[in-house]
Amino acid sequence: MVRWFQYHAPIRAKFTVLAIIYMALSAMSLGSTAAVAYGLLPGMTGIIIAAAALAMVAIVAVASRQLICGPYVSTVVRMEGLAAGDLTSAINYTSSRDCVGRMTKAMEVFRANGQALAAASATQREVVEALGQGLGRLADSDLTHRIDRPFTADYEALRVDFNRAMTAVSDAIVAVTAASNGINSGASDIRQASDDLSQRTEQQAASLEETAAAMDEITGTVRETAAGARRANTAVSEARTEAESSGEVVRRAVEAMGGIERSSSEIILARAVNGRETAAGARRANTAVSEARTEAESSGEVVRRAVEAMGGIERSSSEISEIISVIDGIAFQTNLLALNAGVEAARAGDAGRGFAVVASEVRALAQRSADAAKDVKTKILASTEQVDAGVSLVSETGKALQRIIARIGEVSTLVSTIASSAEHQATGLQQVNTAVSEMDGVTQQNAAMVEEATAAARSLAQDQDPRLDRAGRRRRVAGQRDRQGAATHHRPHRGGQHARLDDRLVRRASGDRAAAGEHRRLRDGRGDAAECRDGRGSDRRRAQPRG
Known part of the structure; x- marks a missing residue:
């Protein structure tokens, strides 16, 4: 109870x-x-x-x-x-x-x-601690951390998703790092190419400056040569005028003076003639005039000396005629060289604009030289007719020969000066030729460097596009998963974990x-x-x- x-x-x-x-x-x-x-x-x-x-x-x-x-x-x-x-x-x-x-x-x-x-x-605390530790490792840039200890059935899907997210982030970072390394390498190649291009451009500018200086020097030398040739032409003209007063005896002497006049007129064309052939022709003309002077001074009698001098002058005139042909060829070659230099300057762009102007001036000067050579030939024919008219002035042969000898001495001095100027012109043209060759090589190297830079940029884009596409696909897939997860969260009936x-x-x-x-x-x-x-x-x- x-x-x-x-x-x-x-x-x-x-x-x-x-x-x-x-x-x-x-x-x-x-x-x-x-x-x-x-x-x-x-x-x-x-x-x-x-x-x-x-x-x-x-x-x-x-x-x-x-x-x-x-x-x-x-x-x-x-x-x-x-x-x-x-x-x-x-x-x-x-x-x-x-x-x-x-x-x-x-x-x-x-x-x-x-x-x-x-x-x-x-259990939830353990899950939160594990996730917090993983996120902390991620904040410390450690992408190798994974949650290896299994969670309970309710949270196992969360652990798997976290590990998958870490793997995706690691893959994306690796892809971005590889892309950055590729971009850095390509940028280094492009930077090196740009530096080389800048150095070559500076060298080209220096070559253009040296070329301009050489052309200035050649211009001054040509002016001096033209002045000397004009003085020689004046002296020969005076000698011919005095020789025309001589008779039949000095007719050949007058013709020789006409040949000297032609030689002097042609020497004027040398202001635009450049190269070793111009200097050699001037030296030959100087030698011929010196020989004529020596022969004229060594004659015992006035007529004999005049005849011997005329023979020497005739030989010198024939050599000067050859020089005229050489000068015509040099004028043609100079014109062709100036045309090529203009083409190369046009290819160089803005950097060769000044050199294009110089090349145009050289081409114009060569054209004027060719025109002057034609005028000289015409004047030689006219001078020959005038010398024939002065054959009757033989009576003044002695005095004329003495004056001719003096004028020949002056002409010899002037021709020596012209020969020296021509040698300087040849040296200057050699420097110009070297500078143009260097500019051509630098231009070709610049073109090759630009092609290399373009190829490097194209290769860089081709290498990085697939990696960036993969990273973009990962981001799109992640966004789709987030949207699906949000839609699943708002559904009235949920299943599974x-x-x-x-x-x-x-x-x-x-x-x-x-x-x-x-x-x-x-x-x-x-x-x-x-x-x-x-x-x-x-x-x-x-x-x-x-x-």
């Missing part, structure tokens, strides 16, 4: 039993008192029965307090500990079938839920709300528990029975 009362009877049944016992004891006490009053029992017996009834009431009160309040107080204290987070202490009275047993069974469920929640929190994870979160939230409600109920019932411990709350619990 006591075991049933303690472990099986509901709280209402317990209070009903206590009420019956109290009523029975009260009836027994009242009955004994009435029996004594009516004389049915002796007075002492009635007192003993009444005292026994009171003793039984006290015993039942103490026993009921121990059997009812003790389990309730112990259960309330354990419930408070459970609410405070104590999930390891034992929960008593779980085998009871009364209200206390029902509460302890509910507490077992609460503890199991709390333990599951703690385990889930621990995401559905299980969401259900887990829902159950966890429900457990949290239930625990919070139970905690509020326990907090509201702490006053009742204190009263139970103090033995002062039995009346209110009878008025508001639980269970």
Whole structure:
């Protein structure tokens, strides 16, 4: 009976039993008192029965307090500990079938839920720590880190996705690094080509400057040569005028002077003639005039000396005629060289614009030289006719020969000066030719360098385009996955790992709300528990029975 009362009877049944016992004891006490009053029992017996009834009431009160309040107080204290987070202490009275047993069974469920929640929190904490560590390694530029320890089934997909994301990021960084290295290499090649092109351009500018200086020097030399030739022409003209006054004896001398005049006129063309052939022709002319002077001075008699001098002058004239042909050829070659120089200057672009102007001037000068040579030939024919008209002036042969000898000396000096100037012109033209050759080589090297730079840029673009395309595809695939993940997150029906994870979160939230409600109920019932411990709350619990 006591075991049933303690472990099986509901709280209402317990209070009903206590009420019956109290009523029975009260009836027994009242009955004994009435029996004594009516004389049915002796007075002492009635007192003993009444005292026994009171003793039984006290015993039942103490026993009921121990059997009812003790389990309730112990259960309330354990419930408070459970609410405070104590999930390891034992929960008593779980085998009871009364209200206390029902509460302890509910507490077992609460503890199991709390333990599951703690385990889930621990698992989630481990997952967060692992992901945080991986993200920290990623922030430290360590792309080799992977989460090797498996997670629980709810979080395993997250670990796999993290490792896949790290692999994709590592591949993208490797591709970008390789592309950067390729770009750096291509940029270095292009920079080296640009430096070489700049150096060659500077060398070309220096060559153009040297060429301009050489052309200035040649121009000055040509001016001096032209002035000397004009003086020689004047001297020969004066000698011819004086020789024309001579007679038939000096006719050949006058013709020789005409040849000297032609030679002097042709020497004027040498201001535009450049090269070794011009210098050689001038030296031959100087030699011929020197020989004519020597022959004229060595003659004993005036006529003999005149005849010998005319023979020497005739030979010199024939040589000068050859020089005219050479000068015509040189003028043609100079014109052709100037044309080629203009073409190369046009290919050089802005850098050869000044040299193109110089080449144009040289070509014009060569054309004027050719025209002057034609004029000289015409004048030689006219001079020959004029010399024939002066044959009658032989009477003045002696004086004319003396003056001719003096003029020949002057012509020899002038021709020597012209020969020296022609040699300087040949040297200057050699320098110009060398500079033009260097400019041609530099231009070809620049063209080759530009082709190399273009090829390097094209190769750089071809090498990096596939890598950039792969990186772009990875970004597009990642964006599609993000959009699919967002769409899946907003779908009403989810399956797989995401559905299980969401259900887990829902159950966890429900457990949290239930625990919070139970905690509020326990907090509201702490006053009742204190009263139970103090033995002062039995009346209110009878008025508001639980269970």
